[in-house]
Amino acid sequence: xxxxxxHPSRVICKSGTSVxxxxxxxxxxxxxxxxxxxxxxxxLMLMATSNEGSKATYEQGVEKDKFLxxxxxxxxxxxxxxxxxxxxxxxxxxSAQGGKAPYEQYFGPGTRLTVT
Amino acid sequence: AQKVTxxxxxxxxxxxxxxxxxxxYETRDTTYYLFWYKQPPSGELVxxxxxxxxxxxxxxxxxxxxxxxKSTSSFNFTITASQVVDSAVYFCALSGTASKLTFGxxxxxxVTL
Numbered sequence: 001x002x003x004x005x006x007h008p009s010r011v012i013c014k015s016g017t018s019v020x021x022x023x024x025x026x027x028x029x030x031x032x033x034x035x036x037x038x039x040x041x042x043x044l045m046l047m048a049t050s051n052e053g054s055k056a057t058y059e060q061g062v063e064k065d066k067f068l069x070x071x072x073x074x075x076x077x078x079x080x081x082x083x084x085x086x087x088x089x090x091x092x093x094x095s096a097q098g099g100k101a102p103y104e105q106y107f108g109p110g111t112r113l114t115v116t
Numbered sequence: 117a118q119k120v121t122x123x124x125x126x127x128x129x130x131x132x133x134x135x136x137x138x139x140x141y142e143t144r145d146t147t148y149y150l151f152w153y154k155q156p157p158s159g160e161l162v163x164x165x166x167x168x169x170x171x172x173x174x175x176x177x178x179x180x181x182x183x184x185x186k187s188t189s190s191f192n193f194t195i196t197a198s199q200v201v202d203s204a205v206y207f208c209a210l211s212g213t214a215s216k217l218t219f220g221x222x223x224x225x226x227v228t229l
Contacts, residue, residue, distance in 0.1 A: 032215070043207065044161075044219045091159055095217075103149070103215060107161040 003027055004096045006108035013084055014116055021079045021092055021111045028099030028106075029074035035067075038091040038110075050077050074098070084115040118143045120210050122220035129198050129227055137193045137223045139208030145169075150184065150191045151209040151217070161207075167191065198227045 003026040013019045023033055032051050036044040048064075050056040050071035058064045066088075068080040077096075081088050091112050095105040119142040129135045141150065152164040165175065167184050175182045179196045195202055208220040 034217070041224075043221045044217075046216055046218075049216065093159075093161065097215065103211075104166070105211075105215075105217060107153075107163070109158075109160040112159070 002099055002101070002104070002106045004030075004094065004106045004108040006092075006094055006111050008111060009109060010112045010114075012114045012116060015085055016083055018080055018082045019084055019113060021081075021094075021113070023077045023079070023094030023096065023108050025075045025096040025098065025106070028096075030077070030096035030098040031074065032097040033071055033077040034095045034097070034105060035069060035077075035079050036093045036095070038093060040091075044093060047079075081113065084113075086115045089113055089115045118145075118210050118212055118218040120208050120218055120220035122206075122208055122223050124223045125221070126224040126226065129225070131199060131227055131229055132197050134194060134196050135198050135225065135227075137195075137206050137208075137225070139191045139193065139220060141189050141191065141208070141210045143210060143212055145212035148210060148212045151211070152182065152191075152193050153207045153209060154204045155207060155222070156204045164193075164206075195225075198225075200227050200229060203227045 005024045007022045035047045038044045047062045048056045048058045050069050052071050052074050056069035071077040093110040094108045121140045148169045150167045154162040181194045183192045205222045205224045207222045209217045211217045
């Protein structure tokens with residue numbers, strides 16, 4: 001139980017284009033989802049927290065217009081990187097909270113984004 | 117503000133050696149949770165343990181053991197008889213009443229034959 005998937009696992013896009021990353025909780029309803037970013041050989045940094053049906057709460061320094069987060073249902077959250085630039089290249093990881101252990105965060109496998 | 121410090125950036129050991137990964141945390145919350153995660157080269161985070169602030173009992177799970185000491189704000193992780201498959205980056209993390217996880221900078225463990 002408590003499986004979280006992310007799609008795609010890897011994506012390469014050109015500068016200026018937008019890319020969408022999906023995070024799904026497969027066997028539980030996620031009241032809250034979190035998006036993290038991890039640079040190579042660095043720690044995970046929380047980007048934003050999203051609750052189903054409401055606007056995401058962004059951490060300081062994260063551009064909300066660049067990283068659009070939508071949490072339209074209790075099993076799906078999406079992160080859209082708009083007008084991507086090479087510096088947006090990173091490993092993006094989502095986590096979902098809910099289910100039988102409501103305060104536990106279950107992590108997705110991550111999405112490696114490369115912007116050329 | 118919450119903070120997690122993992123002072124060891126990289127550790128290299130020979131297989132079968134014991135190794136301890138240090139974690140020191142700071143928080144003003146009286147109720148909080150501490151975690152350890154393993155991140156192998158594939159990138160996926162593997163949950164290892166969660167400990168709440170009211171439970172200072174040490175825990176052992178196979179070759180893994182954890183030592184939680186509130187007096188020194190530390191939550192150290194020991195791997196006994198390390199194996200090559202233990203090679204990974206290990207993150208210590210803290211979550212308080214807001215449920216947001218704060219991660220340490222990670223310790224890269226390399227176990228060689």
